[in-house]
Amino acid sequence: MNSFRTRLTLIMITLIGLSVLTAGLFMGKTFKNNHLDALEDNMVREMKIILDRMDWREGRPDALYSYYTQEAIRLRDITDSRVTFINGTGVVLGDSDHDPQTMDNHLQRLEVQEAEKSGVGRTIRYSETLNQNLLYVAMLVDPDRPETGIIRLAISLQEVDESIARIWTTLLIGLLILFIVAVFISFRVARGLTRPLEQITRVSKRIKNLDYRARVTVKGSDEISELGLAINAMADGLQIQMERIHQNESQLASVLDNMIDGVVMIDRNGRIVLLNRCAEEMLGFSSRELVGRDYVEAKQQYELLQIIQHGLERREHLREEITFYFPEERLLDLNLVPIIQDDEFGGVLLVLQDVSAIRRLERMRSEFVANVSHELKTPITAVKGFAETLLGGEVDDPETARSFLQIIFDESDRLNRLIGDILELSKIESRRIPLQFSPVELTSFIGKSIKLMSAEAARKDIEVTLKAEPGIYVEADEDRLRQIIMNLLANGISYTPDGGHVTIVVKPVAGTQYVSEGEDYDQIHISISDTGIGIPKKDLPRIFERFYRVDKARSRGSGGTGLGLSIVKHLIELHKGSITVESTVGAGSTFTIILPVLQ
Template structure:
């Protein structure tokens, strides 16, 4: 913008300078012409005066006498006229000259001013004199004498005129320089007044280009540039509002995409990926930086997905498919490929990815649950029905057989009752319809009472129950549900431990990782955040392949042994859900033939 201002200033100075220079040239030329014209008129008057008072010699006199006479007259007249005077005959012979000897002078008939005077007009010319070596103004006029016509020529040096012209040019140059300075100052101020607002408008436009939409032009004048400033400000206001709207829409769209449970992949008509949501990154195992801008075939995914996308591009129609992915982990995905149309023109494919692994797993678990419940209910119902039919068929007459059958019917009814009770209990726990009443529980006495409840059952199998618990260990828990957790685990330990075995219960505090148990003081001993309950037996153990599934409903490692022990297959599932309701964790370690250890950790205080 500074260069523009400089160019504008130079242009204005140039225009002014050229105008002044042209005016000066014209004025000097007119001055010279007027001055010369005035001189000519004055010289004509002088010639007429000289001719009126002139005494002409007879033409019969010899030439020498005429030369002397006219030369003398010319010299005398020069003192009054202050001009060079020349007397010339009509044949061009110079009779006398005030400055030179006529004998040495050329014939002047061909001279421009003389030739014109011979024709009857007043002749004038300007040329360099051969004798004086100066620019001279010559004026010649034909005069009539008694002896015939003569030519009187006056010559005057133009040195004074040229000096006047030089003085005029000196003054003109000085004034031109002064005018240049004044014009430069005025032009700079005018250019600044024009360019400074343009400069500001340009800066504001560049800031708007850099997305600084708060930039505004300060308008000081209500001229065309001011109108331009108002237009720029209005444009900036409109852009700011529109960009704010766009940012809000982008933010909302980004928030929606980032929080969607489904993955979104947008592929343009050329097959290049233009959008990849955060959930799609998790599902596909690639980041946006790795895939956006690249062709979909560059994604190192399984061939089936690439083929499905290619088919969607070929058909340009909706495609729904379920596919198992093995990278980055095994999962079942529901794929929906939707063609994107704009103004009835195909512009790309929208790929919606939904992880249905959990849904399908729940559906499978529900089917298995229904099948297991049906199977578990069918067994005792069939037993009750069978023995009842036997009794109705006549076996009731045998008292011993009747008592045996009725006992079986009773046991199966009890088993059926326990099964239904466990199913209802698990249903309430899973739906979180079991209100927990938290209160402080002193773990040493609590664990002792729980162990005491199962001592008789353990004694029947000669199983020893050991309790290891420190005093003054407290936890905030629902006492009834906590006892249900421990009794379920203890019962399992007793049931699956051979005679003469051992089941151990251990309760201990858990300190933060930054605290060393060996450096505890009386002040820090009560600063534990969690408690740990460990129930360990010396039973038959659980195979490693079954460990991940033991908390599933109706899952049994040894189905025959579980059924004979009266288990429903729901105990560990109930335990897991109750531990989670206490915001705790449960883990299991087991080795076949050595035993099993369940570890439960529960926070001391619940939010």
């Protein structure tokens, strides 16, 4: 901008200098012409006076030389000018400064020729004799008779030249002062013009560098101020638009980062341009490693790279399910969609959906249906078979009939329990059972549950022991909590050999530490341990699944439906608690329930 200011100042100075010089030349020329015109007018008046006062004689030149020479000399002293008399043929009859007989014919002199044409003639010539410029003015003696003759006056222009020189000196000094003032004013004007332009330039550069808060300080109402206002308006619009763009980008980034599906965008050249957080987890690569690089550099399995390649080549929607083994095993549903922008192919969008849980749920649903069908079919088949046997004639045998009817009754009862458990589990899973929370004193509550199971325990000579301090309370639904305790006690008694032990331990917990009586606590741990057959390690992750049995034959023989532990787990989760299990084959199992004190 400084260079622009310099150029503008130089241009203004040059224009002013040329203007001042032109004006000076015009003024000097005008002054000189006006001065010469005034001299000419004076000389014409003098010549008219001379002609009016003297007698103009005509005749042969040799007879007139003396007369005109004396007159010329006399008039020179009066007019202080050189006086020359010329006849109609150009012969000099008399001259105040030279012998007329030695002078050339003056018919071709410019002032003489001009006088013959217009009555008065004027010219300026350099005098070799006087070494100075002379102004010659010639006039016809009788305009009606040009052949009569011509009178001519000549004066030195030395004084005129000196006067004009003085005028030029004064004019040049004045022009120089004017020039200096003009330069100063030009600099101020240029500075006044360029300073707001410099500010506008700085603001424009800041806006170019994405600083949309930059504004021009506007002073005045001229065109530059209007330009500053326009820049400010543009910056306001850009700032609003960029804030909207940043907001949209932030919202889009938030949506992409919080999507449960992976999103990968690949341009038409095969470069990865976008990778959300879920895609990073699924593919095992960070966006820093892949964005801007070719998709082939993502060291993933061959099937994925083939799908992307086919999508870029065919530019059509593709869908596949692929099992990924890195970074962990999972089943992914791949949707590859071509991106069309302004009727041009812009790349592909790859959407990765983890369907492992969905497929597992579908498998569990299928297994559940198969298990329900199998569990229902077994007692129905038994009832139908024994009923057919009785109808075939065995009813006449009282002992056989009683035995068969008892079996039919037991299977019907088992079928009823199975249907009841299925309906109960369905209601629990759909959360259609309201819980009525109230304070429960666990020592007496569990003691009552043990009494309800005492007959079953006594039948197998199993000792059930409760270890709990009095005054331990928990907020729970009493009926559902009893269902939890009874199911776990029943399992412990069922899978414990005769003469074994089942122990229930209740402990209050604060944070991660067990506390003593009288101290504050926020959790309750209820452990139910048995000395039964135990659970193999491979079966531990699945024991809370519906219809899953470790020992299928024994479970069915004990009257179990295979839904008890699944019901327990869901009821505990409804209480915002959790359940864990530890087991050693042949040594027994321990189920630990963790419940919050307050709901």
